[in-house]
Amino acid sequence: MTTRRAARLVAPEIVAVVLFLLFLFPFFIVVVNSAKTPFEITQNPLTLPTDWGKILQNMVTIWTSVNVQYSSSFLSSVIITVASLLLLNVLSSQAAWVLVRTKTRLSMGIFIIFVAAMVIPFQIVMFPLLTWFREITALTGVRLLRSFTGIILAYIGFGMSQSIFLFHGFIKSIPLELEEAALIDGCRPVQTFYQIIFPILRPIHATVLVLNGIWIWNDYLLPLLILGKGNKVMTIPLAVSNFAGAYVKQWDLILTAILMAMIPIIIFFLVAQKYIIKGMVAGSIK
Amino acid sequence: MRKTKHPPVFWLFLAPVILAFALVIVIPFLLGVYYSFTNWSATARLGDSLKAVGLRNFAGILKDPSFTYSFILTVVYTVLNMIVINVVSFSLAMLVTRKLKGRNVYRAGFFVPNLIGGLILGYVWQFIFNNAVPSIGTMIGFASWADAGNLLLAKSTTATIAMVLVGTWQYAGYIMVIYVAAIETIPQELIEAAQIDGASPFRRLRAITLPLTRQAFTITIFLTLVNSFKQFDVNVSLTGGGPSAMFLGQPIYGTQLLAMNIYNQGFKSNDMAGGQARAVVFFLVLVIVSIIQVSVNKKREIEL
């Protein structure tokens, strides 16, 4: 093998490794500095810590700190994300199915309206949403603001357009024979959908779950408005901002809090990597 | 008997999403547009001494230099972001689709930043720019990096570039995955045939790879356009809208993008109607630009 050919084979490897390290550099900074005192952090942000045990100490401080409310925010984030994801998948897939299978102008019209709504930025609805939700509470007594109900409803509203769009594209490619056979067998439509179609949608379910999951878990603005800071129900990004936005920036605790916010989703990703990337690919090309 | 065009299951399955759509999007949207023509403030209850004021809020936007600045800045930021992200992710995709050892690890590594929320990213990078970069500078001999005036976040121009850097770091992996999928659908035979014909890598890129990934470009450009235009989280945590800059002879917040400008107008300046009017303008611009972008791209796709 000539040196030139060898160089060409190795060069991309080196470039890849360098870029890889560059990309992960911020994580290194977060982990390394979570184990130092604030003074050490400002003086030597790049060196390895002397006492790795400090990470655990900091983590306990954050987990139990009344200021940050991390443990309750974590639980709230899980509840909100899981509930929203489940509802979005179920409700969007069934809606997409009837929209695909019903070939009328009304059906097409509804679909187009849903898809067009994907462009609506949050900013144009965020102010009225608050007053409107409050009106609903006044009219019906159902508490929407500062509650799980409200934020989950909001996520369904904001997420359904993209989800229906993705399901719609996928369902179009499912042959009608399966459903026709089921009809002949005497299945009612609801049964047909949930027993036959729903399981077939597995790849697109994965896509939708991943895309919505990443967005909802990390969302800041919507929870900021609907849940507010310092209230009973908070999500992790709110808790971190509550903490990091105060006058005094305790970088050791902030970085540890950030580390604790990142860990669950990184673990989730490492475990479900294959599905995530496959799902994303399938979804976007369609 | 002819089946009804819309069987009960149609409405049954659609009802929940239509309800959510109406409650969360349609009604607030219509209310919002209506409010932008009034003197609405969120502390007033719906209908309480609400007066129509015509186009006064929109006129107010023109008089406010900070909105014009935010608008221009957002356009600049969006264009920069779009270019940098797409160039970087396409290059990463090219890199990762070669026969590299451990390429799945690299792919995962590039993608991980996308899993972290923008707010948290911003705080991490703020720390890096203000504290780690000076240290690196002193370590590798660029003492000037430690000089306060040279910190990226100290001037509004470089702080905007910092936002592009962070935005790229956040999205490149996500966009890369889309490009990877597109590249992997290119039949290997085409590339090998070109190689045998003696085509240089650059020529192969131009003649084969780029044209066959056109469809992916429509999607990625749309995504990066819309996401950059709507950027808020990173803006809040990385720069907070600062440092100041001079615009039309007035000092204003120098890195405040449109989304933050709208938010601040409503919540900090206590001018909900004004904020709403800005949001309407924001929406219209976004819609127009998206439509143009998608139709232009679709035409080019079809031309193929």
Place this chain on the structure above:
Amino acid sequence: MKKLVLALAALLVTAAVFAQGITLAQNKPEIDAALKAYAAVWSKANNVPVTVKSVGGGTGMDLDSQLKADLAAGDMPDIFAINGLENYKEWADLVLDLSGERWVKNTSVAFKYEGKVYGYPVAVEGWGMAYNADILKKAGVDPKTLVNYSGYKAAFQKIDAQKAVLGLKSVVSMAASLDMGWVTAHHNFNSLLSNGLPYGDLSVVNALLAGKVDARRLSEYADWVELLFKYADKAVLTTGNYDAQVGAFASGQAAFLHQGNWTDPNFAQAKVTFPMAFAPHGSMARATDGIFVAAPSFYCVNKNSRNLAAAKKFLNDLVFTEAGNKYMVLDAGSIPAFSNVKLNPTGQLSRSVQAWAAAGKIYSWNQYYFTEDFRNKTLAPIYNQFAAGAVTKAQFIDLMTKAFQGLAK
């Protein structure tokens, strides 16, 4: 799954319980822990759950924005903090008249509007130029000369020349980033408004609100700002946060600090031992003899509160119970605004404030006559541009003048 249901149930139950309690929202994150601890104790003693929300300054949500969101959500706290007239006007419709409360007779600094008392004074606070007495002694600077611009200029020059010997990075620790706009556009701005004037004198304030600028006073003030920026550490000035600014002074890297007595807990945490005290601001050519002391922050009671009795009792207990006094003065480090409280704070700067106040040498806090929006959106960027060296002193004066003239419209 069972755990989730239990957790959800627990959250709902707590929600129900808290519905009968009171909520207090305030804007000092540095006393959050102490306040929450006291609230927990009071809660148990009175069988009323208390929720404390502390929303700090900086970008994003500050207390005022949070309160507006709370109001829109139908979740207004029972007790909330305001600072000054402009802030009161925003909440005037919601604020309960407290003129009949027991503590009113024991204080002279409650917030009053048109003869009625609406605000409970949280603490007496003060600021001037904090100086490190040891460093000044070593440098041969007599604090008694720090009374006007020329005095400070001479002192700064002298100390600057001996920086290396004294181990200083800069003479003054000053912050002027947009995040720290409250240091420049609120506090430092106040020197322009009230330095050298009798306590409560609003002549300068009213003139500026009407768009009339006293050119000489503004020019002298600009000299002072220029001096502070010149001798400050550039890093802290342009990008430093509160921690960095206070830390520079605490670790002996700066001889002066532009902050107030609320920094005492920070010094206690950093275990600072050098002697320090306040000197007047040098914002005028003639000598001024006093520092800025007031009760800037007030607790108001929401008149639509569902638990008015508990809210009022909470405030009364702060003043009239031992535990309340101990929390206020010792845990939160505040100088009490009430004559019956005999405890004294332990921090040096708080003691300095008390000394100046006892001698009657105080000037008012007038920045709150200008809206928060004006100070943050219009003034803070002007200071920031000046600090970054992007505008000259003449331009600074010009921009400030235009800003005030804009108020008259």
